[in-house]
Amino acid sequence: MSGRLTSWRLALRLARRDARRSWVRSGLVLVLIALPVLAVTAAATLYETHQMTGSEGVDRRLGTAAAKVYTYRHAADVAQTADPETGGASWATRRRATPPTERQVLDTLGGERRAVPIATGYLRYRTAEGMGDAQSVATDFDDPLTAGIATLSSGHWPESDDEVVVSQALLDRDPGEQLTLRGGTKLDIVGTAESTSYRDTAFVFARPGVLPTTGSSGDQAWLVAGGPVVWQQVRQLNDLGAFVVSRAVLADPPSASQLDPDMQYSDAGIDSAELTILVLIVVMVLIEVVLLAGPAFAVGARQQTRTLALIAAAGGTPRQARRVILASGVVLGAAGAVLGVVLGIAAARALQPLVQHFDVQRFGPFDVPWLPLGGVAAFGLVSALLAAVVPAFIASRQNVVAVLGGRRGDTRASRRSPLIGLVLVGVAVALAALGVRRASGMGGGGEVPIALSAVVAVLGMILLAPVAVVALARLAGRLPLPLRFAARDAARHRTRTVPAVAAVAATVAGVVALGISITSDEAENRETYTPRLAMGQASVTDYAQKADWPAYLAAAREVAPESGPTLIRGIPSGGRTYVDFRARFVGQPRSMLSSWGGELATSVVVARDPADVDALGLDAEAAGRARRALAAGQPVVFADRAVPDGPARLTVKQQAPRERRMTTLGQVQVDAVAVPVAQAYAPVQAVLPTSVARRLHAPVADVGVLVPGGLSSAQQQDLSEKVAAISSRAEVYVERGYQADSAVVIIKLILAGLGAVLMLGGTLTATFLALSDAKPDLATLAAVGARPRTRRGVAGGYALVVGLVGSVLGALIGAIPGLAITYPLTDRSGYFSGPVPDGLATHYIDIPWLMIAGVVLGLPLLTALVMAAAARSRLPMVARLQ
C-alpha cells in the first residue's frame, strides 16, 4: 500500500516538475480543461441564480404572510405540490363545488390568525394610441402583511377605491392623468411603484376588490398571517377545495410519497429521452475536450520518453512509466478544474447584471450550485486523465532500445482498431436508419437512436482517423515539400496527430449535422409556408360574430387611404346560427377538401369583384383561374386534387339555435370551376359570385377588411393600435411572404463561430506541438539551406493536413446523424389523417452546401494561412549541432 503511494508520489513530483518546465504546453492543457469547466460553471451559476428555488423570493409572493390561500369558484378534488403556482396542481370542475370562505380557511388553520385579501390578474387600459396590457395586484398595500410584494417609489399607496398606483413602465405608455380601464372605469393615479418579481413591466396596484381578477392564482385569494402553515394543514385546505402557498412548506417541501398520488409524477422532472440526449451531449463535450488535450499529453509523453526509457532501464515496470504520464493528467486536470470553477463563478458574478437586463423576471440571490459544480470539476479532472491514458500506455510500451538509440516516431498502427472503427460507423448508420424508421412510424421518438448514432459514429471516426492520416501520407509523395513533410510527420506521430484530427472532425461533424438539420427544418418551413393573402397585401380580421366591420374599414381608410381598403363579404360561419355549405361536382366523390379555413370569419367568400380573391392568398395560377371564373359569373370550388370543371350542385343549409334539424335555404346546379390548392390547404371552401349567392338565399355579411395596397410597418403599427381600441380580437395582418426566423440566422452564425473556434483550437494545438516536436528536423532543414520562411510553410502545411483530414472525415461522419435527424424533424405524415397528398414531400432534406464547403475547405485553408502567418519565420539553427 505504502509502496504504491510512494510510487504515485514520485510520479506526481515528476509531473509537477514537467508541468512547470514546459509551461507553454501545460498552459495549453490547462486552458483546454478549464475553458469548458468555466463555461458550464458560469451557465449553471447564472441559471441557479435566475431560478427561484425553494423559499427563495418567497417574500415577493407572500409579503410577510405565513401563507397565501386561493380558491377557484368551481374547483373540487384539489391536489397540489409544494408550490401549486409553479410546481403543479390539479382539480376537477364541478358546478356545485363550494370553495371555502375566508372564515373557513382561518378556522381550519386555527391559532391566532388574520387574512388580507389579494387579487392578481391582467387588465387592459387606454394608452395614447389605443389599448395596452398590464398586470394587476389588488390588496391592502398599507398592511404590513403585504410588505415586499411591491416597493413604492413615489406618491402614496391607494387610500380609496378610485385610486391606483402604477409602475414606471406603464407610465411610459402615456395613460394620461387618470387610468382608464377597458369598460370606461377611470381611476386616479396617486403614485408609482415597482413589482419585486418583474422589472420593466406594466403594473397596476389597487385596493382589494377594485380590479378584475383573471389569472393563475384563483378567483379569491388571501394572505394569511400567523404561525407556520405545515403540509398537514395544506392537505386539509386542499380537501376543502383551496390551494396553499406556504412559506414553511416551501422551505421544507414534503417528500414525493407525502404528495397526493395525482401529483407524484409532476416532480419527475426531465423524461428519459431528454436525459439520454443530455448524457450524450456531456459525452460529446467530454470526447471533444479529451481529443483537444490528448496531443499535449502525447507530446509531453514523448519529451519524457528518455526519462521513461531510463526508468525502464533502471528496472522500472511499464506501470510505473505509465503512472508518470497519468500523474501529469492528474496534476493538470485538477489545476484546470479548480481554475475553471473559480473563474466560472467569477464570470457568472460579473455577467449577472448583463443577463438580468434581458429578463423581466427579477433574479434571486446569487446562488452557487456547489453539488453540480463538483460534478463539473470532476468532469474536468476525468477528461484530463482520459486524455493522458493513451499516451501513457504508448509511452509505457516504448521500445527502450529505440528511444535510447534516438529513433523517434510511434509504434506501428494497430490493424484491428480501424476494423472496429468501421464496425462502429456501420452500427451508427444502422442506428440512424432505425431512427428514421421510428420517425415515420406512428410512435415517433427517432431522436434518441439518432443521437446515439452520432456518438457511435464519432467514436468510430476516432479509430478511423489514423487510417486517413496514414493514407494521406502515402499519397503525399507528389506534394510540395512543406506539405509532404507535414503529411508524413503527422503520420509518424499519430498519438499527437490523431486526437487533433479527431477533435477537428468531431467539431465539423457537429456543425455539419446541426447545419443539415437546421437548413432542412428551415426548408420545411419555407416550403410549407401558406400565405394568408396575396403578397404585399394586408387585412383586418375578427372572428367575433358582431364585429364592427365599418369601424375597422374606417380605421384602415384613415391609416392608409391610398391602399384602397375594402370589405370582403361572405356567408358568415360560426355564430349561434350554424350555416352549412356543400358543393359537389356531378359524378365526383363528395369530399373535395380535407381541411380549409382559418383566417377569415367565413368558409365561403361572396365576391363582388373578381379581385376579392386576393384576400385568399392563393398562388398565382390558382388566383388567375379563380378570377377568370368569377368574371364569367361561375362559382369557384377549392379541391386538394385535380377535379374536372363542370356542373356542380351547391347547397346551403342552416340550423338555428334550439332547432333540431337543418333547414335547406337553397340549392342550385351551376357550371363551376374546381381550383386545386397547394399544400392541401384551402383558405375557404368556395368563392361565389354575388348572383349565385343570391340564388342560394344564403345569408351574406362582412367577414374581413382587405387592404390591397398593403401597409408599411408604421402604418401596421398605427392600424393595430386603432383596431385594438375597437376590439381586442381584431388582428391586422400584412403578408410579407416567408420570413426566416432571426433565431435561425443567429444559431447558424453561432454554429459557424463555434466551429471556427474549435477548429482553430484543434489545429493550433496540433501545429504548435508538431513544430516544437519537429525542432531537430527544422534545424536540419536550416542546415541544408532552407529559407527561413520554410518554417512558415511547414506550419501552414501542418495546419492544412490536420484541418483538411479532420474536416473531410467530420463532414462524412456528421452527415450520418444529420441526414437522419431531418426525418423526425421535418416529418409531415402526422399533419394528414390519411396518406400524404400527392405532390407533397413527406419530409425535407436541404443540405447547406455553401456552409459545408466553407467548413470543409474554407476553414482549413484559413487556419493554414493564419498558422503560416503567425509562425515564427526563424528556423532553429544549431539545436542539434553539438
Next chain:
Amino acid sequence: MSAVLRLVDVHRTHGEGEAAVHALRGVSFAVHSGELVAVMGPSGSGKSTLLTIAGGLDQPTSGRVEVEGSDLVTLSQAQRARMRRTSIGYVFQGFNLIPALTAVENVALPRELDGVRSRTARAEARAALEEVGIVDLADRFPDDMSGGQQQRVAIARAVVGERRLILADEPTGALDSETGEEILRLIRARCDAGAAGVLVTHEARHAAWADRVVFLRDGVVIDESGSAPVDRLLDEPAASR
C-alpha cells in the same frame, strides 16, 4: 589555386561578461579545392563552433568567413541559406536525416529547396546515392536503415548539386570503425574529385585521410601542418605550448 573556404581572424564569444565563453580566438586558415583538412583538438576546444561558422549556421563575433569568394558575414540570412543550398554541404555526427522523408527525398532536399523541379531533384539525388553506393535503399525511411547507411545518405545530401565545400563534424562518431573508414573514404573521394573538405575529428587515425591537420586548443590554432607527427601532438599536448 584560390581557396574555397578562407577564415580570417575569426573570433566567437558565447554569452557576455562573467559568463562569456571564448569559443574561438582569432582562428585563420584556408581550404583549397581538392584538399581535405582535418580539424583536431580536445573536447570543448571550439571545433564545432568553427564548423558552424564556416557553414553560415552561426555568425562570428568578428573576422571574415569567405566561401568561394563571398564573405558570409556580410550576406543576409536568405543569402546565407542560399549558400548552404548551393555551395556548402554539411555532415553531422548524428546524421540529422529527416525521419519523415525517404532517403532520396532527404538527399533531394537542398535541390528542392533551391527551386529545382522535384523530378530533376530526385534524379540528381539518385545519382548522388549511386555515388555513395546505396541507390537500392533510395525509397527507405531513415528509421529503417543502419547508422552507416544513414551517414551515406547524409554525405549524398552534402554533395548533391555539385557543392564544392563539404563540412563534416565527427561524421564517424556514432559508427563502428570499419563503417567509419568507408565514410571517410567517400569524403576523400569527393575531395579528390575537386571539392574542398573540412573534417572535424578527434581520432588520430582519421587524420591520416587528410592532406593537412589544424590543431585547436581553447579556441586557438596551435599547429597547422601537412606533415607534423600527428600522434605526438595529440599524445603530448602540453609539450607544444
